[in-house]
Amino acid sequence: MARRNKLKKFNDLLSFSNVYENYDPTDPKLMASETEEVDLKGKWKSDHFKNDNPLVLELACGRGEYSLALARTNPSINYIGVDIKGARIWQGATIANEENLDNVAFLRTRIEQIGLFFEKGEVDEIWITFPDPFLRNSKANRRLTSMQFLNRYKEILKSNGIIHLKTDDPTLYEFSQEQFAECPFVEVLYDRDDIYSQPLDFDELIHKTYYEKQHLEKKRKIKYIKVKLSK
Numbered sequence: 173m174a175r176r177n178k179l180k181k182f183n184d185l186l187s188f189s190n191v192y193e194n195y196d197p198t199d200p201k202l203m204a205s206e207t208e209e210v211d212l213k214g215k216w217k218s219d220h221f222k223n224d225n226p227l228v229l230e231l232a233c234g235r236g237e238y239s240l241a242l243a244r245t246n247p248s249i250n251y252i253g254v255d256i257k258g259a260r261i262w263q264g265a266t267i268a269n270e271e272n273l274d275n276v277a278f279l280r281t282r283i284e285q286i287g288l289f290f291e292k293g294e295v296d297e298i299w300i301t302f303p304d305p306f307l308r309n310s311k312a313n314r315r316l317t318s319m320q321f322l323n324r325y326k327e328i329l330k331s332n333g334i335i336h337l338k339t340d341d342p343t344l345y346e347f348s349q350e351q352f353a354e355c356p357f358v359e360v361l362y363d364r365d366d367i368y369s370q371p372l373d374f375d376e377l378i379h380k381t382y383y384e385k386q387h388l389e390k391k392r393k394i395k396y397i398k399v400k401l402s403k
């Protein structure tokens with residue numbers, strides 16, 4: 173993407189009322205605009221969404237397609253797409269604004285810092301859609317289903333909160349199965365290695381992100397695991 177185009181998108185983000193950005197990974201303050209700092213930890217429902225509906229995160233949301241699709245079909249659930257790439261978030265936030273989807277917001281941060289921005293038990297569910305598999309074993313702790321990340325999610329998910337993982341990658345899939353099996357506070361509720369080989373068991377699996385469409389074109393099998401966190 174041309175640098176000028178990217179800079180324009182970064183500038184736009186600061187004017188979007190549905191995007192928050194963190195510039196200091198040690199500080200829970202978020203920028204709501206160029207000049208307005210906010211602290212939404214524990215206050216997303218009251219201060220941003222202005223309702224008491226459930227809160228669902230999509231981690232590594234990229235262009236936010238899954239959040240947008242879920243938000244369209246579930247208007248009484250609040251969704252927040254989280255990613256570090258501003259130009260990708262710009263695309264999702266622009267569509268949400270055009271469609272007046274006020275039950276979707278976006279948070280630009282590293283997922284490693286997620287605990288800074290959500291209170292204990294504030295989140296009902298987490299979707300992880302086609303995360304980078306980080307295939308080298310030396311990078312396994314960067315996988316979003318590694319034990320380090322599961323411990324972070326435990327801090328912000330409510331008791332019995334749900335995590336959904338959709339991936340095409342066999343290495344990440346098997347790694348996730350192992351991590352979930354080893355984790356004392358995780359219970360696997362559902363696990364399929366090829367969801368489209370049979371009628372879908374859950375309507376919410378029908379949505380396809382940019383990456384999922386690419387994987388399907390290459391005839392890759394889409395895998396899905398749903399787990400519950402108990403405390």
Ligand SMILES: C[S@@+](CC[C@H](N)C(=O)[O-])C[C@H]1O[C@@H](n2cnc3c(N)ncnc32)[C@H](O)[C@@H]1O
Nearest residue numbers: 232233234255256257282283301302381382383
């Ligand atoms: C392969 S893309 C998938 C995007 C989207 N979920 C989809 O299916 O189209 C992975 C995304 O994860 C984001 N990402 C990876 N590691 C991250 C991290 N630690 N914190 C925030 N974003 C991360 C990248 O910026 C990228 O947009």
